[in-house]
Amino acid sequence: MSIKQITSLTNQTIKDIRALHMRKEREATKQFLAEGLKIIIDALDQGIAPQILIYGKDADHHPLLQRAIDETLKARGQVLEVTRDILEKISRKENPQMVLAVFAQRIRRLSEIDPDSHEVWVALEQVRDPGNLGTIIRTADAAAIGGVILIGDCVDPFSVETVRATMGSIFALPIVKCTREEFIADRGRWRGSVVGTLLTAKHDHRSAPYKRPTLLLMGTEQSGLTPDIANTCDLHVKIPMRGRADSLNLSVATGIMIYAACGL
Amino acid sequence: MSIKQITSLTNQTIKDIRALHMRKEREATKQFLAEGLKIIIDALDQGIAPQILIYGKDADHHPLLQRAIDETLKARGQVLEVTRDILEKISRKENPQMVLAVFAQRIRRLSEIDPDSHEVWVALEQVRDPGNLGTIIRTADAAAIGGVILIGDCVDPFSVETVRATMGSIFALPIVKCTREEFIADRGRWRGSVVGTLLTAKHDHRSAPYKRPTLLLMGTEQSGLTPDIANTCDLHVKIPMRGRADSLNLSVATGIMIYAACGL
């Protein structure tokens, strides 16, 4: 394979790539779009090559771009050199990144993970904000927990905005998706502490025993955990609030919980 | 005073309000724009009335809207009933909030705060992201620390995006602005622990003594604290990272630091 030059916006591959801004298309193709050389190098460092690498024909001939080209071709991916116009359309920005890539999605089922393989895991029910989800994946990676489990109707972990907020951590740890019913059916495999965070809990987050493996459950930005999921917990905790604000941003709350549960 | 009806986009007051999307105009007028009834009620609950209240003529006649109207008029503010067109232009959105308000900015100088009045404070050097800043102000409010000190060239705390992320906490605690030189000149008044967060620090954030009053110093998203500011610290700490990601989102890191320093 070699590098292909594309100048036409009506090229079918370019159309397919642009369609990855739509969740439906991402789910149908099991692909996603990542922007910028940094995240692509992060992926390569983790042994993951793009399916398609796209760069602007006036991109800097940085040695890292050459590495991305070489490794993409070696993995039998496509490499496309495109015009600035095409980059702008693909990225939907006036100042697009000069390098973009399409990767295969990797989503796990609950049955594919072993709770006992890590001390701490986090599950998010109905998380709505792409930036929050991306930031939580980044924190989960920094603390080296087992993975992030998405319960119910969550925002797509492979949206451009979420992927950007992960800062490369999207490739670093398992992302698991399940329905509420699947989570409840799987509950028996979690033999450590299953800890729900609720604003109404009586115990502080620091007083929990966090028996291993610990599963932290965080609810939606608006209304917290649903009763069905809250009922599966061994205990409920809250992060103390002593000012006027009665809640924290979800990614901040999850960060505080992850670090507390890890004893870090 | 009574309610004024406005239907023309060329009305001067409407033009002035729209100009508040620009930092220069916010700084010249010392005003800012807040969106949504919730944040306006948050302000009223804290004894702060809008200078201008704006609502759509087809807004729900919610008792809280009536309260906002009454309290704005009582405080000699203006109340404007406007068309949906005008709301869209003011908010720059297709689905605008039906209630908006203009408030006076309140920014403190370092000399106006008493370090000994609270156990913990946070200072941010050159914070760049409006969402991060708003989220940090919200966390600072939840933990009831003394205030948020902005050092050097920071993003505007009164941008629409920052104000939105504060979820009403923008009114709850002092926001202080200073130059790097002013901060260094004021350093002597901080007689507890001045703790800088640096990725290169040797000590963990949990091992710090946090002598009162504690001032936490957080650097910019890209490159951390500048040497000049890092040199003013009594000690440097880092939040442990044990995965692949070598840093946290700034608002998450600041949240973990604030909760650790407060002993919460």
Ligand SMILES: [Co+2]
């Ligand atoms: Co691991």
Ligand SMILES: [Co+2]
């Ligand atoms: Co206070």
